[in-house]
Amino acid sequence: MKILLITVLVFLQLAVVAQRTTVTNAEFKALAGSWTGTAVSTTFTNGQNQVTLVTTLEVVDLKDSLQFNFVYTRADGNTFKETNFLYVYDNNCKLSFDSAQFDIAEARRRGVRLTIYAEREGYENDRPAEFQVILLVGPGILNITKGVRFGEAIDYTIRNRLTLTKK
Numbered sequence: 462m463k464i465l466l467i468t469v470l471v472f473l474q475l476a477v478v479a480q481r482t483t484v485t486n487a488e489f490k491a492l493a494g495s496w497t498g499t500a501v502s503t504t505f506t507n508g509q510n511q512v513t514l515v516t517t518l519e520v521v522d523l524k525d526s527l528q529f530n531f532v533y534t535r536a537d538g539n540t541f542k543e544t545n546f547l548y549v550y551d552n553n554c555k556l557s558f559d560s561a562q563f564d565i566a567e568a569r570r571r572g573v574r575l576t577i578y579a580e581r582e583g584y585e586n587d588r589p590a591e592f593q594v595i596l597l598v599g600p601g602i603l604n605i606t607k608g609v610r611f612g613e614a615i616d617y618t619i620r621n622r623l624t625l626t627k628k
């Protein structure tokens with residue numbers, strides 16, 4: 462009986478390891494094209510705790526990575542641009558995004574939807590911090606959430622949330 466129980470437990474552990482989601486650059490190729498939506502920034506800006514910006518995004522396929530060209534429009538009509546690159550390293554454990562390298566902490570699949578949780582350590586205002594990027598990719602949708610955690614905090618504080626749909 463013990464042998465049967467041990468065999469079943471080993472099999473279940475192997476099944477869990479085999480189901481780990483890996484992520485490749487090829488999966489992100491469908492993001493190429495034009496996107497539109499909103500960006501909500503929850504950092505203190507211009508006397509406001511939350512600012513919503515109309516956002517357009519052009520994703521360009523560079524063969525080995527993707528280039529994200531964001532255009533944000535403020536309520537007063539002024540715009541500013543930001544360019545980022547997205548690259549998943551061959552070993553599927555690191556993600557380069559937003560001019561930083563993140564460890565892929567978790568990748569989940571629910572049907573056709575892929576959610577990636579990526580984290581990195583760093584500093585903000587001379588304080589140790591942990592940064593998180595959550596990418597949610599689905600047919601015609603792209604959500605990017607950026608958060609930060611200081612000290613012994615358990616949860617990340619959301620700094621920016623982009624909600625985009627493909628044109």
